[in-house]
Amino acid sequence: xxxxxxxxxxxxxxxxxxxxxxxxxxxxxxxxxxxxxxxxxxxxxxxxxxxxxxxxxxxxxxxxxxxxxxxxxxxxxxxxxxxxxxxxxxxxxxxxxxxxxxxxxxxxxxxxxxxxxxxxxxxxxxxxxxxxxxxxxxxxxxxxxxxxxxxxxxxxxxxxxxxxxxxxxxxxxxxxxxxxxxxxxxxxxxxxxxxxxxxxxxxxxxxxxxxxxxxxxxxxxxxxxxxxxxxxxxxxxxxxxxxxxxxxxxxxxxxxxxxxxxxxxxxxxxxxxxxxxxxxxxxxxxxxxxxxxxxxxxxxxxxxxxxxxxxxxxxxxxxxxxxxxxxxxxxxxxxxxxxxxxxxxxxxxxxxxxxxxxxxxxxxxxxxxxxxxxxxxxxxxxxxxxxxxxxxxxxxxxxxxxxxxxxxxxxxxxxxxxxxxxxxxxxxxxxxxxxxxxxxxxxxxxxxxxxxxxxxxxxxxxxxxxxxxxxxxxxxxxxxxxxxxxxxxxxxxxxxxxxxxxxxxxxxxxxxxxxxxxxxxxxxxxxxxxxxxxxxxxxxxxxxxxxxxxxxxxxxxxxxxxxxxxxxxxxxxxxxxxxxxxxxxxxxxxxxxxxxxxxxxxxxxxxxxxxxxxxxxxxxxxxxxxxxxxxxxxxxxxxxxxxxxxxxxxxxxxxxxxxxxxxxxxxxxxxxxxxxxxxxxxxxxxxxxxxxxxxxxxxxxxxxxxx
Ligand code: ADP
Ligand code: ZN
Numbered sequence: 001x002x003x004x005x006x007x008x009x010x011x012x013x014x015x016x017x018x019x020x021x022x023x024x025x026x027x028x029x030x031x032x033x034x035x036x037x038x039x040x041x042x043x044x045x046x047x048x049x050x051x052x053x054x055x056x057x058x059x060x061x062x063x064x065x066x067x068x069x070x071x072x073x074x075x076x077x078x079x080x081x082x083x084x085x086x087x088x089x090x091x092x093x094x095x096x097x098x099x100x101x102x103x104x105x106x107x108x109x110x111x112x113x114x115x116x117x118x119x120x121x122x123x124x125x126x127x128x129x130x131x132x133x134x135x136x137x138x139x140x141x142x143x144x145x146x147x148x149x150x151x152x153x154x155x156x157x158x159x160x161x162x163x164x165x166x167x168x169x170x171x172x173x174x175x176x177x178x179x180x181x182x183x184x185x186x187x188x189x190x191x192x193x194x195x196x197x198x199x200x201x202x203x204x205x206x207x208x209x210x211x212x213x214x215x216x217x218x219x220x221x222x223x224x225x226x227x228x229x230x231x232x233x234x235x236x237x238x239x240x241x242x243x244x245x246x247x248x249x250x251x252x253x254x255x256x257x258x259x260x261x262x263x264x265x266x267x268x269x270x271x272x273x274x275x276x277x278x279x280x281x282x283x284x285x286x287x288x289x290x291x292x293x294x295x296x297x298x299x300x301x302x303x304x305x306x307x308x309x310x311x312x313x314x315x316x317x318x319x320x321x322x323x324x325x326x327x328x329x330x331x332x333x334x335x336x337x338x339x340x341x342x343x344x345x346x347x348x349x350x351x352x353x354x355x356x357x358x359x360x361x362x363x364x365x366x367x368x369x370x371x372x373x374x375x376x377x378x379x380x381x382x383x384x385x386x387x388x389x390x391x392x393x394x395x396x397x398x399x400x401x402x403x404x405x406x407x408x409x410x411x412x413x414x415x416x417x418x419x420x421x422x423x424x425x426x427x428x429x430x431x432x433x434x435x436x437x438x439x440x441x442x443x444x445x446x447x448x449x450x451x452x453x454x455x456x457x458x459x460x461x462x463x464x465x466x467x468x469x470x471x472x473x474x475x476x477x478x479x480x481x482x483x484x485x486x487x488x489x490x491x492x493x494x495x496x497x498x499x500x501x502x503x504x505x506x507x508x509x510x511x512x513x514x515x516x517x518x519x520x521x522x523x524x525x526x527x528x529x530x531x532x533x534x535x536x537x538x539x540x541x542x543x544x545x546x547x548x549x550x551x552x553x554x555x556x557x558x559x560x561x562x563x564x565x566x567x568x569x570x571x572x573x574x575x576x577x578x579x580x581x582x583x584x585x586x587x588x589x590x591x592x593x594x595x596x597x598x599x600x601x602x603x604x605x606x607x608x609x610x611x612x613x614x615x616x617x618x619x620x621x622x623x624x625x626x627x628x629x630x631x632x633x634x635x636x637x638x639x640x641x642x643x644x645x646x647x648x649x650x651x652x653x654x655x656x657x658x659x660x661x662x663x664x665x666x667x668x669x670x671x672x673x674x675x676x677x678x679x680x681x682x683x684x685x686x687x688x689x690x691x692x693x694x695x696x697x698x699x700x701x702x703x704x705x706x707x
């Protein structure tokens with residue numbers, strides 16, 4: 001392992017070890033080789049070029065299409081004491097000139113630029129006067145003409161290689177598929193580059209999909225209240241209208257929920273995005289337009305109130321949760337109506353046939369994914385050609401296995417109901433017929449005379465809708481092309497109708513009721529330290545505001561969580577915490593150490609207050625039972641208070657317990673003989689065959705083995 005690289009990782013970034021293939025990638029770049037890197041979001045791609053930029057002589061040039069992010073990235077680097085800058089169209093002439101001068105004068109460790117800049121002669125001229133350590137091409141999938149993010153400027157990036165053949169290049173992306181990967185190599189002339197492909201698993205994300213028929217919003221509210229009350233999150237909706245109404249509704253329930261969609265004035269979009277970045281516990285309610293330029297590491301949940309249109313979209317959108325590697329939830333609620341709407345959109349789309357076919361298949365796969373009863377993560381990774389050998393243990397299906405039931409007969413009834421009514425009706429009508437509803441319309445059509453009329457009374461309307469949804473999802477029924485929502489039979493349903501295939505369906509209603517205990521957010525999860533957690537967050541927020549940066553640029557949640565757990569007392573202990581490097585220690589160390597010290601003091605003085613109260617009562621001559629009932633605490637607590645007074649020398653042992661000297665001496669010997677430094681009383685209690693109770697042992701211990 002190269003010492004220089006590891007040293008930067010530890011002292012500058014404050015991290016103990018490289019993650020995934022970071023070490024290898026960094027080394028091959030330092031050695032001057034090219035690399036193509038595929039890593040999931042949150043995997044830690046930036047370090048792969050940042051550290052070599054620092055180790056190698058010269059400036060690292062990073063090409064990124066996300067202009068909005070450059071500023072944030074540069075600020076984050078400056079916080080680490082790194083000389084980073086960016087050049088893009090948002091800079092004024094003076095700053096541009098300054099940055100260019102710094103570049104030529106070799107003052108920059110890293111320079112971020114937008115791809116179009118490389119097409120200008122003047123910039124090229126600038127580069128030719130510069131010592132360059134490496135080229136990093138971020139979001140490299142933008143060269144792919146087939147992808148959604150195609151950027152014509154990326155095609156031109158081959159000039160880098162032509163003009164600077166000796167400078168190593170690294171292309172990075174989180175877009176997984178093989179075609180894109182091949183295109184990157186070809187178009188960027190990286191045929192000989194080493195390829196580093198990391199697993200696309202995001203183990204910290206818990207995947208959950210729940211059925212909801214009409215009450216998705218209430219389900220969302222329960223989910224947020226129970227599991228993410230003080231967290232940042234993104235809620236995705238399909239339409240602008242739904243975005244607005246959901247944001248408003250969540251606000252009425254007391255959350256800070258802000259809408260975001262392309263129809264809002266850009267000023268407002270910008271404000272909402274900034275608040276999302278800069279404040280704690282802001283929920284953004286958005287159409288899928290939101291997210292591309294967002295690099296917030298502590299998004300704790302992503303919720304879908306509609307079905308994404310493909311597995312790629314699902315992976316990408318849910319992937320915006322938990323970039324910091326801390327537990328996060330990908331939650332989705334969907335129902336029959338979603339399925340019907342999406343199927344209709346597909347059917348009525350005016351796109352080219354070929355395109356439509358692909359889109360339809362993608363949607364089918366997505367629908368299938370919602371209905372599976374096995375591990376979601378296995379299935380998701382499998383879609384991206386990756387194999388996970390074990391069920392993950394961190395998805396809904398793993399955490400509370402789905403019950404299934406043999407729905408063959410029910411399906412046959414539903415299918416024949418479609419058949420008997422001539423494949424001209426939608427779900428509501430079909431359910432009315434099956435449940436034998438007394439309705440004018442049914443009588444008009446004479447369907448009350450059919451043998452399927454009232455044939456399905458064993459289930460209620462809600463259960464039937466669940467059954468129909470799964471039949472549609474599984475392609476046993478198709479939605480009409482005209483858009484009226486009527487259902488018709490498909491080829492696939494024959495085998496079920498003939499009884500040649502058993503149909504196992506999920507038991508939804510039951511499962512919905514078994515409440516799953518999700519992971520709580522930090523603040524609620526650890527009641528003991530929640531005061532410290534809040535104090536640390538408040539300190540971070542103050543520093544963030546003072547420095548004009550988002551809170552996560554000061555420290556990530558994970559770093560605060562570790563502070564909360566280990567409660568460092570000095571600079572060295574603080575430096576040992578992941579995410580604390582030398583520069584941040586210098587800038588913010590004292591502030592956080594002070595918060596922790598204050599917390600400990602309070603805790604201690606609170607503890608000593610209650611001990612004192614017991615001591616006063618005891619000294620005034622009251623017995624232990626009386627003190628306990630007066631103070632409304634347990635007698636064992638009173639004993640432990642008195643024991644700590646004995647320890648402090650404020651009381652003598654014989655003032656508290658009334659025992660013969662030889663008994664005391666036996667206990668004393670026993671405590672010493674079983675002492676392993678843990679101060680556990682059970683070994684002594686057992687060794688003494690339970691002759692003396694724990695209260696007595698505790699007091700003798702206080703006199704024998706002061707802490
Ligand atoms: P990506 O660009 O791949 O989405 P980032 O480069 O933004 O991911 O890294 C994601 C998070 O992980 C960042 O907060 C980063 O500081 C952190 N990180 C990266 N490498 C390490 C490491 N070796 N140890 C601890 N944290 C790391
Ligand atoms: Zn699983």
